[in-house]
Every structure is written in C-alpha cells, then in structure tokens.
Amino acid sequence: MSLHIPPCLWDEACAAELLRRYWGQHPDGSPRYTGSRFERLAGGGDKPSVANRFTADDVMAVSTLSVTIRARAALRLVEPAAEDCYSDLLEQLPTDVELVDADQDIIAKGGPAWQLWERLRETDDIGPVGAGKLLARKRPRLLPVYDSVIKRVFNRPHNDLTFWSDMRSALRADDQKLVNHLEAVRDLSGIGDDITVLRVLDTAAWLHGKDA
Numbered sequence: 001m002s003l004h005i006p007p008c009l010w011d012e013a014c015a016a017e018l019l020r021r022y023w024g025q026h027p028d029g030s031p032r033y034t035g036s037r038f039e040r041l042a043g044g045g046d047k048p049s050v051a052n053r054f055t056a057d058d059v060m061a062v063s064t065l066s067v068t069i070r071a072r073a074a075l076r077l078v079e080p081a082a083e084d085c086y087s088d089l090l091e092q093l094p095t096d097v098e099l100v101d102a103d104q105d106i107i108a109k110g111g112p113a114w115q116l117w118e119r120l121r122e123t124d125d126i127g128p129v130g131a132g133k134l135l136a137r138k139r140p141r142l143l144p145v146y147d148s149v150i151k152r153v154f155n156r157p158h159n160d161l162t163f164w165s166d167m168r169s170a171l172r173a174d175d176q177k178l179v180n181h182l183e184a185v186r187d188l189s190g191i192g193d194d195i196t197v198l199r200v201l202d203t204a205a206w207l208h209g210k211d212a
Helices: 012-022 056-063 071-078 084-090 112-121 125-139 148-153 163-189 197-211
Strands: none
Touching: 012 163, 012 197, 056 071, 056 125, 084 112, 084 125, 112 125, 148 197
C-alpha cells in the first residue's frame, strides 16, 4: 500500500513551520510539546551504553508522546532480567542504518523488529502503540513513530500491518525524493540535523493532523 502524504507536508515552508512550532519553547524554556524531548532525552535511546537494553529514560521518553507504561510493565522492561527478554532482538537491529537503506528482512513480519514489537505489546498491557514508540526510541533511524493521528493523516487501513514497509518504500521511491525533501525541510526549520528524517515526517504529520 502506498503512503498518502498530504500536500502541506510536501510544501517546504509549511512543513518547516510545523517543525518550528513542535520544537518551540515557552518563555521559561519549557517545551511547547513534550514530544520534542523524545529522542534527545538523556542522550537518546540508541547511544552505545544503552542501545541494547531498555532504561527508565526510555519509559520517560515515551511518556512525552502520551504513552503511559504502568509500573509493573516498566519494571519488566528495565530490571536486569529484562535483558534476557529483549536484548537478543535489540542486538539484531542496527543503530546506524536508516530505514531507507535497511534490508526488508529486518522490518518484515517475522523479522527481529517485528518479533520485538510483538514481545513488547504483550508485556503487561503496553499495547501496539506503546511498543512501537519504544522501538522508535531505541532505533530512531530505523523505525518510525506510529499512533492514531499518524494513521489518520497517512490514510492507513484499519488493520495496519505494513506501515514500516510502506514507509521504507516511500523513502526509496523516485531516487529518494522524500528523503531529500525531508532533509531540506529539516535544514529550513533549524531544529538540528540530529533529528532523523523519520521524526521530521512524523512530527510534521502529527501536528498537521492535530491542526486538522
């Protein structure tokens, strides 16, 4: 299935303004949108020292995207025994590979990303959205954020099991036209080139959807 991207997100000025709003701050320095702290909090979920295990910082980070992980689930994620449950799959997900360049097998059904998503969503009611946002925190270059607003903006099907693959296809199409566009939007917005193109698209789409 193709990824439907609204015209506003193809307009550099429009998309860049959405990013500036999302990453804007109040006069006291607090963020307009807590999600602007998602990937940068505590140095990121993919920094080498924590890349292959979940931490309390990851739990806090997904809370900035309106995901509440209950205490029992949080303990299962961050306590030492959790490494046996999740680290084996995290180790199979590269931290330095962009989705556009990734092998399809990594994100395909049955692949390591899919297996980890299933394992997480079955953990004490974390659910599919929470599981997806945890994965986006740990592998921001590889796996996009997904929720009900993104689903509506991109006109996804009710039972959406191909979002990662369809996003990858959209990024690869027409000599990576979308990637080049998102990089240009990021530069124009001034939010910093440490923000991935996946997150550029996600945040612009999310705020566009909230406006609508």
